[in-house]
Every structure is written in structure tokens, then in C-alpha cells.
Amino acid sequence: MDSIISFFSDHLLMIYLLIFTIILGFEVISKVPTVLHTPLMSGANAISGVVIIGAIILIRQAQPDDYLTLSLGLIGVVLGMVNVVGGFAVTDRMLEMFKKKVKK
Amino acid sequence: MDSIISFFSDHLLMIYLLIFTIILGFEVISKVPTVLHTPLMSGANAISGVVIIGAIILIRQAQPDDYLTLSLGLIGVVLGMVNVVGGFAVTDRMLEMFKKKVKK
Amino acid sequence: MKLGVLKEINDTRVALVPEGIKKLESTGLTFLFEKGLGDTAMFGDELYAVHGQIVDRSLLLAESDIVVSIHPLSDAELKGLKKDTMVIGQYQPFMDQDITVRLQSLGIRGMSLDMIPRTTLAQSMDVLSSMASIAGYKAVLEAARLLPRYFPMMITAAGSLKPAKVLVLGAGVAGLQAIATAKRLGAQVEAFDTRRAAKEEVQSLGAKFVEVEGAADDTAAGGYAVEQSEEFLKRQRAEVQARATKSDVIITTAQVRGRKAPVLIDAETVEQMMPGSVVVDLAASTGGNCALTQDGKTIQHKGVTILGDSNLPALMAEDASKLYSNNLINFLKYWMKDGAMNLDLSDEIIGGAFFTAERS
């Protein structure tokens, strides 16, 4: 109990931030039209590839001879990068149809 | 310069929070219809009365014989409370016209 | 094979117009046209001449293998035809019950376009539909001409005038077209029919449907109205009476195939209508929906004008001829190819139209 309380107090601002980010996430999405569901999902998916940063850090803080960690990190970077680059690129392709014509 | 940097680092989360709050403030308001401008302004005004909390704290941390601070605090509480109560009440009255009829 | 097109005797229309004849090429027919056949429908002989021979009526009757017209040939003329000649027109075997026997005794074959079933597939040959549609349109125009009042509502500096109330009885093809036209002109339109589906059909044109409860069902009768019980007709007459006295125009189209048209408006009703009001009775030729109707005449009864005319399409000769002609062409192409008739009597359309054939 105590540790929860102290965790709460210690990370108060972080909690504010998380909650406000969640609200913001809701708010930003809540009026999206149906056609954009898939591109939006795809774009959000690319953003979730931000996890790659963790993999980079993992490698950076590994000892040069700690091959297990380095390998894990490498796998992480590759996976994450596929997610990030592929995600944004696919989203962009999906969105191509929307550029075609703007109000004349 | 250094102090700015350290300020930035020390209050990083606070800065995130502030910025996200600002974005949230924008986002939440950005689609408001014109008729709601005045009530919304009035409601926001009532919320800005949150400053009253500062006045309460001011009184609470004052020495019982520090009449200057106490008086200042009292003035603050009165002013803030007028803002808060009056603000919410007026907003509610403005919004009365909107309750009259809901879709049948 | 020679197809002869007659000039109508008591009609302004013509059964075949020059425009579509080219489409009949595949049938392998050659054409004989009676002199002056299209004059009243705005198609001069010169337009026909390019497609065939312009001949006298007698020659045409004597030489044609197929004789087309709108109205039936007189018995006298029928006798002058070659044996096995095919006559095509609106022979109405349902009305003229022994026409079949008369033709068969002469060895003449007959196809009646009004006997083509009212199915979706046969629509392109359905002369009843195309002519009824014109009749409905014309009925409203005639009513508007005869009514001494405006159809549309008018709020003007010289006073506000209420829109005319139009009551349409029988919402078949003619009735629906009448509804549409009257609505277009700005009248307030109500309609009656005994068919179930009619209510929705009337509403689909934005008009009001006046229901009389207890109509006999008709779903089995292939879309044609069935005869209704006497009690029902009485109640309906009562309702019509009530509405009619408030109507400026009544257009009646109610017909029951092969029978006398039901009387929906009796003399008393007419007398209660506002002076100047108009009744247009499209069922005049089968006795009329109004008791006072005289077929082919426009009469005045206590200030109410009653127009009895089942042949309104003749008032719009050109388009009426075009449509009739298209129907006829589609029909001919349906069973004729390269000069050969392919009369498959089991086919719903051919079997329906071929009224001199032995039926199974």
C-alpha cells in the first residue's frame, strides 16, 4: 500500500501526463471518418514502432562483448525499424488516394 | 543559460504536461459552435477562478496574527469565490436555453 | 412477307411510324403503307415512301400478309383479306367476345396487343401501358382546361386562391400518370384504388392515398383488379361521395378487365360538386366510372363538366403513335426473323397475344 502511495506521489506528474495523453489520444481520434480508419490504424501502428528507441538504447548501453544483449538489441532494432519504416510507407501509400483531387 | 537548461531538465515532465494541456485546450475547443462561444467563455472564466485555491493556501499558511496576509488572503478568497460561484451559476443560466428541447 | 400499315379511320394515330421501321430489317419484312396514313400524326407520306410502297387501302388489304392497325378492322374489310393473313392491333377479345370465332371462321389469324401479359419482360410491347400513360397525362390537361379555376395555389395581391383538389380513382398506369401530372401543376391530389400495392404507388408520387377498408385482394389476378363485393363498393361510393363534393376535379380510370367498369360516382354525387368542377372519365368506353358519363362526349350536368373519353391518346397523335409503333416493333421482332414467323404458343407473350390460336 505504502509503496503504491509513494509511487503515486513520486510519479504524480508522470501520471498527469499519462492521463492527459490518453485524453488527448481519444480527443484527437474521436471524429475520424470511417474511410480513414485503416490509414489511421496504420499510422498509429508506425508510431508504436517508437519502441525501437528502446532497442537502440539497449545496444548503446551494452558492453561490446555482450553478444547476447547486442543480438537481442539488433533483433529489436531490425523489427522496430521494419515496423517504423514499413508502417509510415504503407500509410503514405494508403493515403495517396486522398490527394488526387482537391476542391476545384 | 545554465539555469535555463537546468530548469528545463528539472521540470521536463511539467513542461510536457503544460504543452499537452495546451494542445488539449486547443483540441477540446476547436470545434465549438458560435452560439456556445459566450457560455464557453463564461465556463472557462469560472474555471480560471481556480486561483482561489492559492488564496486558501495563503490563509492556511499564514500566522494567525499576520493580519496583512490574512486580509490579503481573505480578499483573494472572496474575489475568487465570486468568480467561481458566479461564473458557474451564470454559465448555467446561459445554458438553460439549450435544455428546453431535445430531439423528440 | 408483306406487312401493311393501315390508316386509322376514327383516330389521329398511326400504328407504325417511319422512325423505327429500320429496326425491323432483321424481320425480313417488306412494307405497304396506306396513303396518308401518318398525316394526322405529323408523319407525311414522303417519310414512309423510303421504306416501302404507298398504296390504296383496298390494294393494301388484298396484298398484305400481315395487316397492322390500332383499332380492329371492320368485319367487311376482314372478309377482303387473304386467307391466313395475320391481323395485329388492339382487338380486345376480352370485350368483343366473338371476334376470335369471326376471325377463325374467315381463316384469319389475329394477334391482339392488348392481350400481351403485363410482365416486366413484356413491358416494351405493352401498348396498354404506353397508351394509358398518355391518357392519364391528357386527362389532367383536359381537366385543367375545363376547370374555371387555377390548379396551383396562388397568393397574389388580388387575393389568395386555394389549390385545386384533384381526386384520382383507379391508380393504374393512367391513374398514376394523372396523379403525377396534376401534382406537377400544383394541385392537391388524392387517389383511390382497390389494389393493395396501389397505396404505396400513390404515395411514391407524393400524393395522398384514401383507403377504403375491406377491399378484396387481388394478388392472384396478375396485377389486374378483381371485382369487389357489393358492400365494399357501397362504402367506397360513400367515401368517394364525401371526397368528391370537395374536389374540383375527378379523374376516373378504374377498370376491371373484361367487364363493365365499376360505377364509382353516381349522379347525386356529381350534383353535390361545386359548380365548375370537372369529371374526366377514362373508363367511358366500358360504361364509365361516373353514372352520367357519355362515351366520347363532354356534357354539362348542373354546372359540372363531365368528359367521357377512353381515347385520349388520339389527342396526342404524334407521341402516341411513336410509342405504339415502338411497342409493335418490339413485338414483331420478338417472333419474326428473316421472314419467318416463330409462333411458340407456349411463350407467355406470344401465347397471350395470339387470340385466334387454339389454346392449350
Add this chain to the structure above:
Amino acid sequence: MKLGVLKEINDTRVALVPEGIKKLESTGLTFLFEKGLGDTAMFGDELYAVHGQIVDRSLLLAESDIVVSIHPLSDAELKGLKKDTMVIGQYQPFMDQDITVRLQSLGIRGMSLDMIPRTTLAQSMDVLSSMASIAGYKAVLEAARLLPRYFPMMITAAGSLKPAKVLVLGAGVAGLQAIATAKRLGAQVEAFDTRRAAKEEVQSLGAKFVEVEGAADDTAAGGYAVEQSEEFLKRQRAEVQARATKSDVIITTAQVRGRKAPVLIDAETVEQMMPGSVVVDLAASTGGNCALTQDGKTIQHKGVTILGDSNLPALMAEDASKLYSNNLINFLKYWMKDGAMNLDLSDEIIGGAFFTAERS
């Protein structure tokens, strides 16, 4: 003061209908009605009897202080009137230039309803507007009756028919109403006029305006058309010719006050029109906008029907009478109170209508 209402001799309408007479109470008038005056307009004598005396024509003429009618009285009858009698009707002093002199010589005063200025304020007394409106409506109905084709477009199983093309020349009150009615019936409508404002007015009814460049301006003429230059008329005729050959119906309403109507369609144009097409000429009484027009007659010229009639409102006697009557009532109330006439000639409306008064 006695007001006598005459039965029209060559018209179905009547100048005053029973409905509105009550509104004249404040004028202090008593009424004499000619026997049978409202019969053709669907107003029986019994309806009039409650408001005044039903009398013979001669008695009425002899006794009335004010005589109202639609068409002017004949000279013979004018002579039989009391001195100082006021006659009210459509005396058209612009057309019949010496009517003023004739009346003045007889000591009779005259008010012509067609001389009321066309201002917003005078609208409620403006018989030209209310009658022109009916004429426009009726013109289209007559055209639709005479045209052997549909007005609306029809895509049917028996073929697709194009909508009729209607050309309206002169977009005054009658022309606009014709445009509206033809559009309602589903025709494609184009219109011509020389007034600047007409373009917008035509478009405000959803029709197409066909401009001919270089029309003389008219803003000074109080809304009435001014005469156009010969060169302009020529170009206009050329344009009309081009349009007319493609039109199914032409309705002409172009008039220039106090002059012969401009000829907009010459014989040659008519001859190039499709057979069956219809011309309705509302300017027939002032010579007609079509060279071939014969006033009051429907003629055929090379397959084209030409209807010349400036008195179409008579075909809708009841409503036409109502509107005329309302106009008349509003006019009477404007200057008559408790039996006293208050003829302020400086008033635009009274001064305009009072054509036997000395003008300043």
C-alpha cells in the same frame, strides 16, 4: 350612391363577384346587378340577390351612378347613361385614343383599371397583372393541349421521348407565369425579353434566358418596355428564328404600351418549325407577335398551330372574375368612403386611372 355591375357581352367573366361585396360596406354603396351576370363564371343570381337588386340591363344603365364592367361599354350604351355617371372598366385609353373625348363630350367620367400605375403599392388593384398571370398559365395549358407531343421527358419501355422545348417571348407577368407553368409540366423553357431585369427574373424561375445583345434600355419607362431599334429587332428576329425552328411551343407576350405589338415571328420562321408545333400569341389583340396570328382564331399553317388570343382569362372565368373583382374592390375602397368620392388627382393611382379628368 348606386353601383351597377354589368353582365359582359363577349366574355365569361364578371367584374364583381358576390364573395367580396361585403368588403365594400365602408364605401356606402348600394348595388344593382344585371340579370344572369355571373352565370358563366359560376356565380348564380341568388348569390348576388343578397347584396342588392337584380335588374335588367337597361334599368341598370339608367339608374347607376357608377357602372362597372370589364370590357368598355358600347358607344350606344354610353349615351344612355346619366350625366356625371362614372364608368369603370378596362377602357384602354392608350389603345382607343379618343375614348376620353367621347366620354367627356357625354359628360361621363371614366376610370380605366388598366391605367393604374404598376407600382408596388397599386398591386392590389392591378388588373393587368392578375389577368396576365391567368393568361400565361392558360397559354401553356392550351399549348399542351394542342401539341401532339408530351411536355415532360419520358424514358419508358416504349422508347425515350425528349422534353418539349418551350420558348417564351416577353417575360412580363404573363410570360413569367407561362415559364413557371411550362417548367412545372416538365418542358425545357427558354425565354426572351428586352428589359434588363428580365434576365434575372427568368432565371429566378429556373428557366434559361436567351439574350440578344444591344437592347435599348428601359429603366426610365416605369417598367414598360420601350420600342427597340429596327436593327435590334432584326437581330432579335434572327435569333428567334434560330430558336423557334427548334422549339415545340412558342408563347409570345411581348407588348409595347400604346403601340402595335412587335412582330417577333414571321411567316418564314413558322414554316421552319417542326410540324405539330404550337404558337400561342397573347399579343393577338394588338396585332400579334407572330406575323400569321389572327386575333381570336386558332389557325393551322403548314402543320403549325397558331393560337391568337388576348383574352385567355375568359377561359378561367371563375378565378379570373374573383381576381378582377378583388382588384376592383381594392380600387373602390381606395377613393370611396361613406358614399363620397374622394378623387385626389394628384394621387398617382387615382390620377392614373381617371382618364377623363383634365391632367396637369
Add this chain to the structure above:
Amino acid sequence: MLLESITDLAYLVGAIAFVWGLRLLSSPDSARKGNILAAIGMAIGIGATFFVKVHTGNETTPNNLVWIFGGLIAGGGIGWVAAKKVQMTAMPQMVSIFNGLGGACAVVLGLAELNNALSDMGGGAFFIAVLALVIGGVAFTGSLLAFGKLEGFIKDSTIRVPQPQLFNFVLLAGIIASAVYAFMHQTTDGMTWVLVLLAISLVYGITFVAPIGGADMPVVISLLNSFSGLSAAAAGLIYGNNIMIVGGILVGASGTILTVLMCEAMNRSLVNVLIGGFSATGGGAGTGEDGIAKEITLNDLAIQLYYSNSVMIVPGYGLAVAQAQKVAKELDDLLSGNGVDVKYAIHPVAGRMPGHMNVLLAEADVPYPKLLDLEDANSALPSTDIVIIVGANDVVNPSAEDDPSSSIYGMPVLKVWTAAHVVVLKRSMSPGYAGIQNPLFFHD
């Protein structure tokens, strides 16, 4: 520790209530709920403040509850009564004055903080306290002046600042200078300079608002509102109080965007409002059909209509020219679907031919019973909430009633001015067929 967590949690809940409340406030159906939610958030925040750990020298301090409750009750009472008594039409003024008081409260806090701790303040703390003081001060006097202007106590022309931009710039410089000076003389005569600072801020508030004209007042109030939000946030920073910070920033941000939106709704830019002073630019719709379509899809009018009971559409020749009959019918359908009673008032001479409006409205399929003629319409108008005049002019011209020199004097017209609200949709102020001006359009 536990208590602290609970107050922290309460503040968090309060802050979320603010956010969510504002969110709800921005849609008409939920606005009322949003206001109440925000009020609840405020109550939670105030309640929690009694349990917040405060830094008193003396641990046994009785927390001076009497002072607090006294203040709460007094302030609450005043606010409540003022809010309930105020006339509907005077609400913007009320908001303005409330806002001013909020600003004043921030001023008080800044003052108290500076007074108590000026001598040993760090740069950051000093900056924050001064911020609360200055922004609060500007919001205070600015709001009071706005109130005065709206109430009509103070005419737009009463306070004339020569060269207002330059003047205000000088004041701003003065504020900064005295702040710096006060900080440099922290331990000696700092407080004097703080008071100078305050004085200049108060003056600045007045000179800031003074050049702005009547119709632009709501924009200014909104801006001042966002100021007082910022001052609250600054005060929150003084006490490291999260709910104050979040609430204040939220109001600051949403107030700013709201201000911009209000300017947009008036077709003006914020800069234009602030600098332009009395500008003559009017509403300015588009032209023709566009104009009409644009006007009536306008959120504002739409909602006003949506919540009304009866609407009367007065069509005229302009409707015909714009071929707006369908648009009118759509509006009708929309409103009717929501239970609003929509009628059309047809003047006998509306349009350019007898029955012109009849033709068009029939084309748009308006049912006949919805069409009222002159007499019926005039008897229905006084009980009508909103009249929408679509391209009519002569037929609604009050001159026909009250100006004997008018060429249409004596003609019966539609007395639209007897209805509660009148909206006019036309391209310009130009006259109609009869060529005469319509005084109706020059009313408000």
C-alpha cells in the same frame, strides 16, 4: 503521506473534471453537464485544499479556518446572487466582472507572495510571482473597463489614448523595467517597485481595452479571460499546485483559441480587433446562392433555430434569384424533424409575378398548409421565435407602416419586427424593386 496522496488524487480528479467539462461545454447537447462537471471539479479542488500540506513555520497553526470560510461564504453568496439577479442581456458584462475579480485574486496572491518572501526569492520564483501580479492586474482593470463599456457607464470615446500602440509599448517597457529594478533591489526597496509595477499593470489593462469598440468587447473579454487563466497558472506555480497550474493553463489555451474563433466568426483577425479599434467592417456574406447556403449552414444560427419553437421563413425575390427554395425546404425539414414549427409567410407581391413564391415553394415540395398569407402571417408573427427573411425587402419594409413619405406607405407588409428575432439573408443592403431603403435592416 496518505493524506497528501489523497489530496493529490483529488487534484488530479479535479483537473480531469476541468478538461472533460470544457470538452462537454463545447457541444450544445452536453454543455450544461460540462459546466456542472467543471463546477464539481472545482468543489473537489477547493475541498482538497483544506487538507493540503502547507509550509507554515508553526506546526500547530489552526489554519485560520474562520477566515477561509468567511471568505468562501461571502464570496459565494455575492457571486450566487449576482449571477441569479443579472438580466439575460447583461450576462457578458457579468462574465467580464467575474473575470476581473479572478484576476484581482491572482494580483493579491502575487502581492502576498512578494511581500512575504521578496527578500530571499530566487529568480524563477520572483518571475512567477510578478507574472501572476502583472497578468492578473491587466485582466482586472481590463475586465472592469470592458464591463463599464458594455454597461454603458463608460462611452467608447470617454477614454482616448493618444497613439495607443506606442503608449502601450511604453507601459510594457515600464513594467519590465520596474520588475528588473525590483528584483535588483530585492532586499532594500523592492516592494515599492513591486507596487509601481502593479500600478503600471493596472493602467496597462485600461489602455489595452480603451481603444476597442463595443461590438468587439466579447472578444476582448475572452482574451482577458485567457489572461486570468494564465495568471492563475502562474499563481499555481508559486504554490506548486497542480490543479491551479493545469486549470489555469487550460483556460489560457482554450481562452486563446476561443478568442481566435470569435474573431473568425466576425470575419476579423485578432490583430485587427486589438489594433483596429473601431472598424467598420460588417458581417459580409458571400454572394448569391453561396451566400445563402453559407449563412444557413452557419453553426450559430442553426443551433439558435434548432432550439426555437417556431420559425417563419419570409421568401422574397432574392430567394427566387438564388433559387434557394430547396435550401429553405431542407432547413425546414431539418427543423421540423426536431419539432420546430416552421411556416412560410407569403406576401402577395413577393417576387416578380403573382404567385411567384407559390411556384417555387411548390417546386421544393413545401406542403400548402405551411404557407401563410399576409393576414395569417401577421397574426402568427408576434408569437414567432425567429423570422428568416430570404431575399425579401419591400414586403417587410416597415416604412409602409410608419413613413408617410415612402412610396409604399399604406401597403400592408409582413410585420416581421413583431417577432422575437429576425435574421435577414441577402447579398447586401441594397433596396428591392420599389427602390426604397428598408429601415429594418438598419435596426440591430
Add this chain to the structure above:
Amino acid sequence: MLLESITDLAYLVGAIAFVWGLRLLSSPDSARKGNILAAIGMAIGIGATFFVKVHTGNETTPNNLVWIFGGLIAGGGIGWVAAKKVQMTAMPQMVSIFNGLGGACAVVLGLAELNNALSDMGGGAFFIAVLALVIGGVAFTGSLLAFGKLEGFIKDSTIRVPQPQLFNFVLLAGIIASAVYAFMHQTTDGMTWVLVLLAISLVYGITFVAPIGGADMPVVISLLNSFSGLSAAAAGLIYGNNIMIVGGILVGASGTILTVLMCEAMNRSLVNVLIGGFSATGGGAGTGEDGIAKEITLNDLAIQLYYSNSVMIVPGYGLAVAQAQKVAKELDDLLSGNGVDVKYAIHPVAGRMPGHMNVLLAEADVPYPKLLDLEDANSALPSTDIVIIVGANDVVNPSAEDDPSSSIYGMPVLKVWTAAHVVVLKRSMSPGYAGIQNPLFFHD
């Protein structure tokens, strides 16, 4: 210190770019910009990570840049090629697999962290690492299965879990149990249990997705996407990395709401999708006029129409019954205003009387040149982008062409199936006048 501030700032900017990018992504006009903005944010974030201070025992660590760049180039290359090569129709699968990889990345991070530091981890840190592991694992296998199902590698019926809810519950319990066990044996055989935990998570991902049917797949992908967002946030907590936390939470939140929206668009609840498995509920529009109005104001179709080049409206008797001609005209106006070429295909027997459609469309003021008869329409259809069938049935029935047993065989019909897309607006699947089924409606 300075470097640290700069990376902090870069992260802040990146996080804001994520938020703003998502915001732009949710409106069609700006979506592309939003995607690019988010990508820029990501680039900034990745770039800044090279300068982040890391906690290495060895200060002189060369930072293993080769490993990093190798990974970046390899991964980037694969992702780029995959994204460019993929068929338009296979995009959802692609998204799914990308998402799975992101989840796998989180698994790797969780594993590495646990492996390196399990023995001396606090409860919070352990919890966070396990969270990354479990959620990432579920997202990983779940996404792969979703991919397989969409690609058709795996049939809906291939993996049948008996009693899926119970089964999944047991698995969840297993995950929690092994987590607790691993934590309790932190120093001894903890890692073994971590691997058990991971295995169960991976299985759970499969059993979670297995019962869900083809049409619901996008919803599941969206949900798994929000999972991988959460796992990224958890991983961010491991490293105390703000951009990961914010980005992850943002995706978690917006992914969740997006999932709910997708369910709503299908008229289903999320629970229904997850539990119901193969449900037979179809689209289900309203009835009558409402139905139509609702359908065509539907955002989705609207935008599809908006961006098309040519639209053909095929009216039938249903349009007449619903009196939807005005609505159709409005749609027409809207699209025409946007440069879309809108035509109406009028079949000769559409409706219940000759010229029925002509009457109605004329009433709605559709210009005649927009009406195509059968022949013209059939020659225009193949080059039409979208056909909207409004209450027509018999007249668009392909049986007339290809089913000799049909009672309308031989009748010329509108060959709507030659157009790129066909949208049918009617109340149900019931037949028309001729009483025969229309196979068109049973295509896709």
C-alpha cells in the same frame, strides 16, 4: 548536461509531432501531412537517441554504433521494400505484420531487461518489464495470426479453441501466476519462469485471435495495435524514456478508441466482436427514407464518393417510395460541386408507371442532360467509379442476362456490375416487382 537538454527537447518535439500527426491523420485533407509529420517526429526521436546519456558501466563504450546502424539499415530496407511491393488489397495484412514486429521488439526489450537485471529488480521495474513482455508477446503472435487469416494461409476454422473464453481465462491466470513465481524466485530460476511467461503470452495471442472471423479482423488488428502501443509505453518506462512513453500511450489510447469506432461503424460492440466470434449480423440500415438519408450521409461512402471521378445514380421504385429524389439531388449537387461527374441511369421500366423516375427527378430539378437512358447508361457504366442504386431491383438484375430460367431473362437491364463499385441503398434484401431475387445483392 546541455546535450541531455537537447535530447530532452528533441524528444519533446518528437512527442508533439506524434500528437499533431495523429490529429492531422484524422481528417482526409490533411492525413498525408499528418503521416509525414509523425514520421519526422520518429526520425527526430531516433536521431536524438544516439545522444542520450546511457548507463553503461564502462564510460568508454563505443556505443556499438555498427550494430545499431546495421539494424536500422536492414530493418529500414525490409520495411521499405515490403511497403512498396505490397498490393493495395493486402495492406491490412501488412499493417498487421508490421504491428506484430513492433510487439516482438517490445518482447525483446523486456527479455533483455529481465535477463540483465532480473536478480536485483524492484517490484515496479519487474512489473513494467513483464508488462512489455506480455503485451508485446500477445501483440506479436496475435498479429501474425491475423496476418495469416487475412492472407488466407490460415482458415478461420483451422485453429479451433474449445471453450475459448474459459481457455483464455486459464492462460491469463497462468501468465499472472508465472509472473508472480518468477518475481519470487528472482535470484534463482526466475529467468526460466520468465520464459514460461513469455510462452504462455505467445499462446494467448493466438487463442485470443483464433475465434474471431474474417470480417472482424481489422478490428482485432486495431486492438492489437493499441496493445503494441502499450507495450512500447511499458518499454519506455523501463528506460524512463519520455518519447516512448508518450508515443506508446498515445497509440494505446487512440488505438483503443479507434477500435471502438470501427466496431460502431460495423454496428457491433467490441465485446460482441471479441466474444461473439463468427456472428451473422450484417450491416443493417434504418428503414425507408431514414435508411437512405442515413446511408448517404455516412461519412465513409461520402468520402469515397467525394474522391471519385464519376458517379451514376440508379433510381428505382424504392426511391419513389422513400421520396428520396431530393436527397439524391442534394448528394448530386454536393458531388458536382466537387467536380464529380454525376449522372442518373433511368431504366425504361423503373418505378411503377412509364416515366416514373422522370417525374420524380424533374420534381427534384435534376437537369435533363443528366438523365441517361438504358443504352447510354450501359455504355457509360464501365467507366463509372461508383454506382449508387437507390431502391432499384429488377432493373439491375443480372439474371436478366445470364439466367435463362429467370422470368425477366432477355430484358435489357442496367449492367451496374460493369462499374468499379456498386452501392445498394434499400431496406432489405427483398425482391422487387417481378418477385425474383437479385443475385447482385449477394455478391460482395
